[in-house]
Amino acid sequence: METDCTRDDLPVNGVTAPLPAGTRLLHIGPHKTGTTAIQSALFAARDLLPEHGVVFPAHSRHPMEAALAACARPAMMGDTTPTDKHWTRLLEQVEATGKRTSVISSEFFADAEDDATIARIVEQLGGDRVHILVTLRPLVRIMPSQWQQYVQNGLRMGYEDWLTHMLRKAPYEQPNPSFWRRHRHDRLVERWVRAVGPGRVTVVVVDDCDRGGLLRTFERLLGLPENLIQPVPDTANRSLTLAETEMLRNLNKEFRGNGLPDELYSKLVRNGAVMHMKNACSPSPEDVKILTPEWAVEAAAGIGAEMAGRIRDTGVRVIGDPGLLSAVPKAPALDGIPAPRISPEVAAQALYGALAAAAEAPVRHTSPAKARTVHQTSSKELMRVLGHRCLKKLRRR
DSSP states (O other), X not given: OOOOOOSOOOOOBSOOOOOOTTOEEXXXXXXXXXXXXXXXXXXXXXXXXXXXXXXXXXXXXXXXXXXXXXXXXXXXXXXXXXXXXXXXHHHHHHHTTTTSEEEEEOGGGGGOOSHHHHXXXXXXXXXXXXXXXEEEOOHHHHHHHHHHHHHTTTOOOOHHHHHHHHHHSTTOOSSOTHHHHHHOHXXXXXXXXXXHOGGGXXXXXXXTTOTTHHHHHHHHHHTOOTTOSOOOOOGGXXXXXXXXXXXXXXXXXXXXXXXXXXXXXXXXXXXXXXXXXHHHOOOOXXXXXXXXXXXXXXXXXXXXXXXXXXXXXHTOEEEBOGGGGGOOOOOOOOSSOOOOOOOHHHHHHHHHHHHHHHHTXXXXXXXXXXXXXXXXXXXXXXXXXXHHHHHHHHHHO
């Protein structure tokens, strides 16, 4: 869906006054609200921050495993299971910042769903020193991005069918229970307000027409010089086109249908084929975009208006225009929707990515196979055998 940035400048609510020195700023996302851009920019500037009394206490851009462990949530399909050690390591890094201001950012903190878990996270991070930051975008922009992200984690359901389940089939929990836990933004804010009070929660409404606005807001909150935090290009974080997503969705059907293990999906598909395809191929203007049907746009706008009202009633500081959360984007003029077509180059790069990932754990030949050629073996059996051989080698490593 195209962004309409021809409007006049919108009013900005809330005062972006710097947080008190020594604050532990916990940015909880949720997903698809500029989290990767912020994490990448802060991580790239981590050596410059201490001069201004700010620390980014993490050894990687995104301490995902630590956040998942803290919230008692499972890893992404086939990834390493998060443990308490991940969370403890991050807590030690935060504690080492002493009296300086620190920033902890992970969208997976938005997956914490009960008050006891949230209260424990706040207490362990510093209690009264913790300030919660929530970044929000309109649901209508989040939905297509979140759907294709779910497809990257194994989802097999098409977009409109997925929208029907999320918006029309109560209790709206299947096939992805995490969606409304993350993106019922009013309830997300309310959960964290119960832990810290409204005075220690800031909500930032992201304006997609102001590309540097989110970085500048972080700078002001942290008391940093303007333009110290710079955007970091990250092709690996781009969304998939409709054709790429549909190719992956159909691969997911084959993968699940043949009973291949989740670890293999993580290694060869998500971190092999998909990652290489993102890095090697840039979407072109001719690529068919993931378009949200009008009925779903209207439903999302209505929910957005309701959420904005409830967030206002919590008394938290809101930076940006809450009206954006219910704005209906200008629909692109369409003369029929062309069928998504994956280009040979994109398909080749995806295949190469999977092969390159498999080559990192080469399969050694053991006992001679029975006299049967590949052409005499069914595709399902080939996939199953190849999958289990690769997994066996991965486990040995």
